[in-house]
Amino acid sequence: xxSPTPTPQAAREQPAREQPAREQAAxxxxxxxxxxxxxxxxxxxxxxxxxxLAGVGKATLSGLENGTRNxxxxxxxxxxxxxxxxxxxxxxxPAATPTVRGAAVSATLLExxxxxxxxxxxxxxxxxxxxGQLSPxxxxxxxxxxxxxxxxxxxxxxxxxxxxxPGGHLRWTSDVPHGYAAIGDEEVWASLLLRYxxx
Amino acid sequence: xxSPTPTPQAAREQPAREQPAREQAAxxxxxxxxxxxxxxxxxxxxxxxxxxLAGVGKATLSGLENGTRNxxxxxxxxxxxxxxxxxxxxxxxPAATPTVRGAAVSATLLExxxxxxxxxxxxxxxxxxxxGQLSPxxxxxxxxxxxxxxxxxxxxxxxxxxxxxPGGHLRWTSDVPHGYAAIGDEEVWASLLLRYxxx
DNA sequence: CTTCGCCGTTCCGTTTACGGAACGCTGGCG
DNA sequence: CGCCAGCGTTCCGTAAACGGAACGGCGAAG
Numbered sequence: 001x002x003s004p005t006p007t008p009q010a011a012r013e014q015p016a017r018e019q020p021a022r023e024q025a026a027x028x029x030x031x032x033x034x035x036x037x038x039x040x041x042x043x044x045x046x047x048x049x050x051x052x053l054a055g056v057g058k059a060t061l062s063g064l065e066n067g068t069r070n071x072x073x074x075x076x077x078x079x080x081x082x083x084x085x086x087x088x089x090x091x092x093x094p095a096a097t098p099t100v101r102g103a104a105v106s107a108t109l110l111e112x113x114x115x116x117x118x119x120x121x122x123x124x125x126x127x128x129x130x131x132g133q134l135s136p137x138x139x140x141x142x143x144x145x146x147x148x149x150x151x152x153x154x155x156x157x158x159x160x161x162x163x164x165x166p167g168g169h170l171r172w173t174s175d176v177p178h179g180y181a182a183i184g185d186e187e188v189w190a191s192l193l194l195r196y197x198x199x
Numbered sequence: 200x201x202s203p204t205p206t207p208q209a210a211r212e213q214p215a216r217e218q219p220a221r222e223q224a225a226x227x228x229x230x231x232x233x234x235x236x237x238x239x240x241x242x243x244x245x246x247x248x249x250x251x252l253a254g255v256g257k258a259t260l261s262g263l264e265n266g267t268r269n270x271x272x273x274x275x276x277x278x279x280x281x282x283x284x285x286x287x288x289x290x291x292x293p294a295a296t297p298t299v300r301g302a303a304v305s306a307t308l309l310e311x312x313x314x315x316x317x318x319x320x321x322x323x324x325x326x327x328x329x330x331g332q333l334s335p336x337x338x339x340x341x342x343x344x345x346x347x348x349x350x351x352x353x354x355x356x357x358x359x360x361x362x363x364x365p366g367g368h369l370r371w372t373s374d375v376p377h378g379y380a381a382i383g384d385e386e387v388w389a390s391l392l393l394r395y396x397x398x
Numbered sequence: 399c400t401t402c403g404c405c406g407t408t409c410c411g412t413t414t415a416c417g418g419a420a421c422g423c424t425g426g427c428g
Numbered sequence: 429c430g431c432c433a434g435c436g437t438t439c440c441g442t443a444a445a446c447g448g449a450a451c452g453g454c455g456a457a458g
Binding site: 399401402403404405406407408409410411412413414415417418419420421423424425426427428 | 445456
């Protein structure tokens with residue numbers, strides 16, 4: 001349980017799976033196909049018709065829907081565009097928001113902003129009461145900004161933590177080890193903004 | 200026009216968006232590649248390292264980032280998974296969400312949180328330079344919380360405005376007339392959190 | 399019953415995305 | 429200096445995704 005942080009790095013810190021794990025790439029192959037098929041049938045379109053409208057081969061669309069092919073981005077876009085939905089609609093279900101979880105912290109990525117000088121990632125974060133969670137240092141210059149909605153949060157560098165209640169705002173540079181913990185027995189709701197300066 | 204504020208109600212009143220606003224289709228190969236590259240670089244990873252971690256060839260990742268290849272879903276998934284972001288983060292922002300526009304302010308509703316005592320609405324807000332924008336008073340007890348990502352923002356009650364730069368945070372009670380304006384000629388990017396107490 | 403049109407799947411040759419192995423470049427070090 | 433380690437790009441043979449053209453199945457019309 002040492003995947004500690006709500007940040008994406010948490011995933012990376014898992015040392016490695018050398019195994020090129022391709023079996024689980026099927027995560028999407030079948031699921032995406034089923035979703036595309038559902039979207040098509042909702043509209044009363046036949047496979048042949050959609051293939052023609054989208055400008056792809058029937059074999060391609062058939063294989064895509066059945067999960068027997070591994071579509072390219074171009075193919076997927078041609079199909080979803082013709083269905084009138086954004087590509088993301090085919091990739092993630094109605095409410096399948098991707099979440100990073102740790103011992104105490106559960107964070108959902110809402111937005112990624114890319115600016116000239118920095119990249120921002122905006123998360124909605126929940127911190128469960130009872131246990132704390134530590135995160136190792138990030139790259140130099142990275143800062144974290146937390147706005148608390150509910151509960152009492154203690155967060156920041158391990159040697160100088162900060163606290164905030166509803167409406168409160170915290171900020172620290174996260175190039176040192178830092179942690180998150182809920183004070184009391186109420187779950188903390190907050191937004192977490194990470195700023196990665198361009199290097 | 201008289202809907203000056205990014206007030207949430209306006210957004211919610213959109214009854215039905217038949218058309219899932221398409222504008223943000225970041226679906227061409229070049230844009231996706233640039234996003235992946237940004238995500239990689241903000242983590243301080245080299246192309247070679249990421250390719251090895253993700254179990255894809257360097258040639259594949261190079262071509263993907265440069266937009267000279269048309270990646271497979273499997274490839275894209277392997278890379279984004281290793282970056283710790285959902286596939287949708289590389290393809291675009293979150294699915295089309297209602298946007299409220301005014302003279303200077305453009306706000307996109309990201310999330311709505313319903314608590315026992317209050318409702319929160321989280322927006323991504325942009326304030327164009329050159330012109331300001333006023334908003335009439337909200338109901339009593341409503342508070343606004345702004346975190347600035349980029350630019351210099353002046354906002355708050357018209358008779359006592361506050362200012363903040365990148366990383367800065369503003370808070371005021373919005374049951375009085377208040378306004379937003381960018382200082383200088385740089386567009387302001389910020390997150391806006393509105394808190395509506397239960398009545 | 400036969401014919402027709404359209405359905406979704408399968409076959410097949412072509413195109414191309416794939417990974418591994420080069421390549422040239424740069425920066426650190428003895 | 430040369431050497432080396434790591435960077436990102438390019439080359440190349442292979443695997444597979446591609447579109448077009450078959451195929452069998454099924455309901456409606458003749």
